[in-house]
Amino acid sequence: xxxxxxxxxxxxxxxxxxxxxxxxxxxxxxxxxxxxxxxxxxxxxxxxxxxxxxxxxxxxxxxxxxxxxxxxxxxxxxxxxxxxxxxxxxxxxxxxxxxxxxxxxxxxxxxxxxxxxxxxxxxxxxxxxxxxxxxxxxxxxxxxxxxxxxxxxxxxxxxxxxxxxxxxxxxxxxxxxxxxxxxxx
Numbered sequence: 001x002x003x004x005x006x007x008x009x010x011x012x013x014x015x016x017x018x019x020x021x022x023x024x025x026x027x028x029x030x031x032x033x034x035x036x037x038x039x040x041x042x043x044x045x046x047x048x049x050x051x052x053x054x055x056x057x058x059x060x061x062x063x064x065x066x067x068x069x070x071x072x073x074x075x076x077x078x079x080x081x082x083x084x085x086x087x088x089x090x091x092x093x094x095x096x097x098x099x100x101x102x103x104x105x106x107x108x109x110x111x112x113x114x115x116x117x118x119x120x121x122x123x124x125x126x127x128x129x130x131x132x133x134x135x136x137x138x139x140x141x142x143x144x145x146x147x148x149x150x151x152x153x154x155x156x157x158x159x160x161x162x163x164x165x166x167x168x169x170x171x172x173x174x175x176x177x178x179x180x181x182x183x184x185x
Contacts, residue, residue: 020050063113
């Protein structure tokens, strides 16, 4: 199997990804936001085949609870892998690509919202090191475009998950012993 190629989207990616994954308006909107520095749409190609995408939302969160508890934290949104290519590690690799990108850009944390009924996706995120944010469920709104071009908004109850990106440097045992020895209680 050819190795997937992961990169930020370009204008010529819109039509093939919209044809393969649907929702042309989504890809147009995210590419527009990317051009304005509001986020980055990452795409995965498997040879000449669109394999998946994920968007990094760098704007203020639309949901007030997320804005309040996670100000300035990028949001991983719309992770999608073509149904014929699922369970091959493409989604995990897209997430890893985004995490590396965010670390290079100086971000120390990333968050995402996953529908409460999407247990399969939640398992993936937990496996990748994402944990519950500790502030309860949030109502999020998914926008989809119908075949006739109308925008449909749907409320979704979501879990918010977070991941710290900057590795914690372990303290050598010798330093721990010397710190403890120098304290007087």
